[in-house]
Amino acid sequence: MTRPVFAITVGDPAGIGPEITLKAIEQLKPRMAAGEFALVAVGDPAALQNIAAVLALTCPPVISQEALARLSGAAILRTPAPDQQIAPGIVSPEGGEQAYQAVAIATRLALEGKVAGIVTAPLNKEALHLAGHDYAGHTEMLADLTGVRSSVMMLAHGSFRVSHVSTHCALEDVPARATPERISRVIDLTLETLHKIGIAEPRIAVAALNPHAGEGGIFGRHDIDVTEPLVRDYVARGEKIFGPVPGDTVFVKLRGGDYDAVVAMYHDQGHIPVKLLGFSVDPETGKWTALNGVNVTLGLPIIRTSVDHGTAFDIAGKGVADATSLVEAVDYALQLSEPAGRA
Numbered sequence: 001m002t003r004p005v006f007a008i009t010v011g012d013p014a015g016i017g018p019e020i021t022l023k024a025i026e027q028l029k030p031r032m033a034a035g036e037f038a039l040v041a042v043g044d045p046a047a048l049q050n051i052a053a054v055l056a057l058t059c060p061p062v063i064s065q066e067a068l069a070r071l072s073g074a075a076i077l078r079t080p081a082p083d084q085q086i087a088p089g090i091v092s093p094e095g096g097e098q099a100y101q102a103v104a105i106a107t108r109l110a111l112e113g114k115v116a117g118i119v120t121a122p123l124n125k126e127a128l129h130l131a132g133h134d135y136a137g138h139t140e141m142l143a144d145l146t147g148v149r150s151s152v153m154m155l156a157h158g159s160f161r162v163s164h165v166s167t168h169c170a171l172e173d174v175p176a177r178a179t180p181e182r183i184s185r186v187i188d189l190t191l192e193t194l195h196k197i198g199i200a201e202p203r204i205a206v207a208a209l210n211p212h213a214g215e216g217g218i219f220g221r222h223d224i225d226v227t228e229p230l231v232r233d234y235v236a237r238g239e240k241i242f243g244p245v246p247g248d249t250v251f252v253k254l255r256g257g258d259y260d261a262v263v264a265m266y267h268d269q270g271h272i273p274v275k276l277l278g279f280s281v282d283p284e285t286g287k288w289t290a291l292n293g294v295n296v297t298l299g300l301p302i303i304r305t306s307v308d309h310g311t312a313f314d315i316a317g318k319g320v321a322d323a324t325s326l327v328e329a330v331d332y333a334l335q336l337s338e339p340a341g342r343a
Helices: 017-033 045-055 065-070 093-111 125-130 138-146 171-177 180-196 211-217 222-236 247-255 267-278 324-337
Strands: 005-009 038-043 074-078 117-120 152-157 160-164 203-207 240-245 261-264 279-281 288-291 294-298 304-307
Touching: 005 017, 005 093, 005 324, 017 038, 017 045, 017 074, 017 324, 038 045, 038 093, 045 074, 065 074, 093 117, 093 125, 093 138, 117 324, 138 294, 138 304, 152 180, 152 267, 160 180, 160 247, 160 267, 180 203, 180 222, 180 261, 180 294, 180 324, 203 222, 203 247, 211 222, 211 240, 222 240, 240 247, 247 261, 247 267, 261 267, 267 279, 294 324, 304 324
Parallel strands: 005 038, 005 117, 038 074, 117 304, 160 261, 203 240, 203 261
Antiparallel strands: 152 160, 152 294, 279 288, 294 304
């Protein structure tokens, strides 16, 4: 392909996915006109056309898969039409099926080399399950669709990057999942990704599982018996890996520039600091005014980035959703697709 084409999966059509997709395309039109990349929205054209009328925007044309190689701007690739009209803000199996089909189609196109990567708008897990697709989320679905045994979720907000040892599981199950093999895989994939984006000598901190990294064993021995020997092995190989660093200070140090990324042990340990930085809130109204941050799936044979927020059913169809995170996700996908990377 002469320029990279990225597939944006529209997500659940009852959420804000169609709206932020169109808004992102509108914002990125100058860059597409300059030949930087092209975008194809994978989803139900009706959902995009409906929100386009609300936003007073022109909807991109619907094209065939064969036309992707010639795409120079933005277009829509149709998913199988639902049996009924999908209303904004309503959880439904039809919405879940649409979201699944978009990801399945885009993933196949990426595996075939017809798109350079996929950028996903949010789906609703309840709707996904109602449609018969029992995945905990995009990360697990993509691992299955690409035949990967395990993948890694990394959240990024500017230079603030956090990879996760475990994500969608009960907190009580985390210690058993935080094995030396799993932690090593997360570190290795994080190192690989940081190299891809132009960081020559990545510095990665491994967050402690227990308070104060176990306090000499008083609060548990996982950090002492599992993480410490692992970090020593990486250091002996010349890698700049630090830890276990107590969870109450590691993210302050990351924000201060001591590290390029942190490996978090569980979902909330990693998600809370990223979302605290990425979600802007109006102090007068308490409402979100901007949503920043990118979700990147590591360990797949394809590039996949995503927004770092949900379907926001409460504002779907109203024309007030913020597309910043989706624009950032396109940028991250572009950065990962460039062979030399860029700092």
